Amino acid sequence: MAPPTTLLVATHELCWKHDPGPGHPERPDRLSAVKHGLDTSPVADGITWVEATEAPDEVITAIHDGAFIERLDRLSAAGGGQIDPDTYVSAHSSAAARVAAGAGLDLIARLDRGEGTAGWSMVRPPGHHATRNQQMGFCLYNNIAVAARALADRGERVAIIDIDAHHGNGTQDVFYDDPRVLFVSFHQFPWYPYTGRPDEIGTGAGEHATVNVALPAGTTGEVYRAGVERLLAPVMADFEPTWLLISAGFDGHRDDPITDLGLTSADYADLVADLLGFVEPGRRLLFLEGGYDLLALSHSAAAVAAAVLGEREHPERPTSGGPGLDAVTTAERIHVRDRLT
Numbered sequence: 001m002a003p004p005t006t007l008l009v010a011t012h013e014l015c016w017k018h019d020p021g022p023g024h025p026e027r028p029d030r031l032s033a034v035k036h037g038l039d040t041s042p043v044a045d046g047i048t049w050v051e052a053t054e055a056p057d058e059v060i061t062a063i064h065d066g067a068f069i070e071r072l073d074r075l076s077a078a079g080g081g082q083i084d085p086d087t088y089v090s091a092h093s094s095a096a097a098r099v100a101a102g103a104g105l106d107l108i109a110r111l112d113r114g115e116g117t118a119g120w121s122m123v124r125p126p127g128h129h130a131t132r133n134q135q136m137g138f139c140l141y142n143n144i145a146v147a148a149r150a151l152a153d154r155g156e157r158v159a160i161i162d163i164d165a166h167h168g169n170g171t172q173d174v175f176y177d178d179p180r181v182l183f184v185s186f187h188q189f190p191w192y193p194y195t196g197r198p199d200e201i202g203t204g205a206g207e208h209a210t211v212n213v214a215l216p217a218g219t220t221g222e223v224y225r226a227g228v229e230r231l232l233a234p235v236m237a238d239f240e241p242t243w244l245l246i247s248a249g250f251d252g253h254r255d256d257p258i259t260d261l262g263l264t265s266a267d268y269a270d271l272v273a274d275l276l277g278f279v280e281p282g283r284r285l286l287f288l289e290g291g292y293d294l295l296a297l298s299h300s301a302a303a304v305a306a307a308v309l310g311e312r313e314h315p316e317r318p319t320s321g322g323p324g325l326d327a328v329t330t331a332e333r334i335h336v337r338d339r340l341t
Contacts, residue, residue, distance in 0.1 A: 005281075006116035007308050009038065010052040010103040015123045017092035019080075024088065025258060025292040026138040031124055034288065037298035038122075038305055046309045048116065052123060054095075055102035055146055062153075063145050063174055065133045072097060072140060083135050097125055097140040104147030104245075107285055117281035118308045120248075121147075126289045128168035128247045129193060137166065137193055144247050144287045145174045151243050152180040159241035160184070161232070161275055163224075163268070164249025164289040165259040167196030167212070171247065177206040182239045184232060186224060188252070188261050189214030189327075198330045211235060213331045217260035219252075219324035221267025227328045228274045234336050236278045244279040246272065250291030250300040254319075257292055264316035265296065269303035276308065284308070 016028045038047055060069055075081050076094035083089060100123035107119030127144055129137030148158045148171075160175075162168035162185040172195070175181040187196050202210035213227055250268060252261035276284055286304070291297040299315040306313035 005046060005309060007047045007305055008050055008107055008110055008116040008119040009047055009122050010050050010107050010119065011122045012052040012099040012103070014092055014096040014099050017090070018096035018125050019090040019092070020088040020138070026124065026126070029294060030291065030297060031122065033294040033298040034122055034301040037302035041302035041305055042313055043306045043309045043311050047305060050106070050110065052099045052103035052121070053106045054098040055105060055141070059105065059146055059150065060101055060141055062149050063132065063142055064130070068133060068135070072135065087136055087138055089140070093125065093140065099123065100125055100127065100143050101141040101146045104143055104285060104287060105150055108147060108151065111282050114282065118284040118286070120286040120288070120305070120308070122288050124288065127287070128162060128164060128171050128289050129166070130170040131173040139170060142170045142174060144245055145171050147285060148175070148181050148245055152178070156242045157240060158182070158243045158245060159236060159239060159278065160245045160247065162186070162247035163252065163271060164247050165252040165256065165261050166192055166249070166290060168247055169193045169195040172196070172200065172210055175206065176202055176210060177204045179205045179209050182209050182211070182235070182241060184211040184235070186213045186215060186227060188217060188219070188259055191259065198327070198334055201334060208335055211331060211335050213327050215261065215327045216323045218262045218322045220262045220319035220322040221264065221270065222320035223322065223324035223328060224263070224267065224271050225274065226325060227331070228271070231328055231332045231336060241279055243283045244275065244285070246275060246286045247289045248272070248286045248304065249289030250297050253291065253293060253296040253300060255293045255296045262319055262322055264319055265299035265303040266314040266316050266318040268300045269307040269313060270318055272304045273307040
């Protein structure tokens with residue numbers, strides 16, 4: 001029996017209590033903006049909200065060193081503090097991070113039971129900058145990596161597509177030598193965290209399982225769509241994923257205050273709709289990453305939710321033209337053309 005056409009959205013009240021401090025862009029209002037977008041979208045009836053559960057220590061330590069957990073627990077217990085120039089912890093951050101790491105695992109279990117066709121881990125703190133042994137870039141635990149490792153360890157072939165404006169250096173770090181997990185990142189370059197060059201392709205058995213599309217400022221949705229058609233389609237056909245995980249950061253929106261890409265909410269919807277076609281329903285997960293303009297975040301979340309549910313919602317127009325095709329061509333040469341010669 002086919003699962004119901006339902007988007008399961010996992011969150012928890014603790015995710016609002018993680019507080020990086022006044023004026024910080026990764027603020028609790030981000031989740032409120034997303035929730036408003038989903039609750040008022042034309043597909044709200046197709047969304048089921050579920051409460052995320054904590055990830056156990058042994059699942060987190062499959063990704064991060066044990067000292068990583070202890071450091072975060074101690075800092076939160078002391079009332080909070082600063083990890084790096086961008087990353088702060090409050091009294092509730094450790095608990096929020098455990099819930100954020102566990103949300104994807106809970107969604108996998110629910111999708112396995114046939115409760116929906118896709119899941120969205122709508123949590124904060126985000127995760128894709130957290131490396132094996134370093135918390136950075138607003139990120140505490142690598143939420144998408146926790147879920148991907150759990151799937152890979154049970155025999156799945158997992159494709160992670162990172163569409164955040166910033167390179168998912170943490171996710172790349174975790175899976176750089178792992179052939180079971182394909183990591184593809186479309187990101188602004190050069191930009192924080194200044195990783196994600198096209199020649200970063202993985203190592204050992206994981207060579208060519210890391211694909212980086214290093215895009216210039218001003219890149220539009222047309223370039224992303226070309227990347228899916230010319231680069232991602234042959235790479236995915238070769239990899240044959242059984243699960244698709246998307247690091248859904250919306251800071252590539254043209255109104256975002258801390259990046260310079262040129263996307264709109266319609267571009268995100270069209271991009272995600274294209275990506276979903278690479279795996280069957282019931283094996284699709286999204287993870288909220290960045291996005292710091294609240295209206296853009298709300299519109300983008302609503303548009304993407306509609307795309308996940310097979311509907312078209314375009315609060316803005318898709319974009320075209322501009323720079324960036326050279327970046328697609330470079331990645332295509334490295335991962336498609338050169339591998340065929």
